[in-house]
Amino acid sequence: AQTVTQSQPEMSVQEAETVTLSCTYDTSESNYYLFWYKQPPSRQMILVIRQEAYKQQNATENRFSVNFQKAAKSFSLKISDSQLGDTAMYFCAFTITGNQFYFGTGTSLTVIP
């Protein structure tokens, strides 16, 4: 069975500080794709960053970066220089075939001014 676990239901961070959101997953597949999605109050799901499991190099997108540990099945998201607009629910997800996406339960992040 494919599962995604986000152990932090809620987190907060001061504006301009750095925060790390945790995600672990379980799959017996060796090749898959990992994503972090953001869902702001508007409820529109927005892709934050993606990582191919066969790539060892951690993905980065501006202020967002991941720490991908394949052996540990861990895929954490680091947000640097947090901004008020980063306040949102963050979902970790992965897909094997590109068909079905498996989502974690989400982490509600609040950036405090």
Next chain:
Amino acid sequence: GAVVSQHPSWVICKSGTSVKIECRSLDFQATTMFWYRQFPKQSLMLMATSNEGSKATYEQGVEKDKFLINHASLTLSTLTVTSAHPEDSSFYICSARDFGQDMNTEAFFGQGTRLTVV
């Protein structure tokens, strides 16, 4: 970038009536679309996989006669909540991938539909 449009954004209906939600891929063809349900402060729960030209595949516990899915074209899937009841009130989200792209292509999500049954 690829866009998925979902309509309506919100709808209020009377108990016992049916509601149709549309999901369109605007600039790519989607042979498969996905319908999710999201309860407040919870994750997305996959309801069904909509397949163009064939029957949808429903997840365990999802009533296929209640949640009718039609995927008549490569750019449109519809979800009809039949004989709606207050417990069907929820946020429904569709998503689609451009299967002409690589496997790591993100899934694009519609804006979601907030359904309230009164």
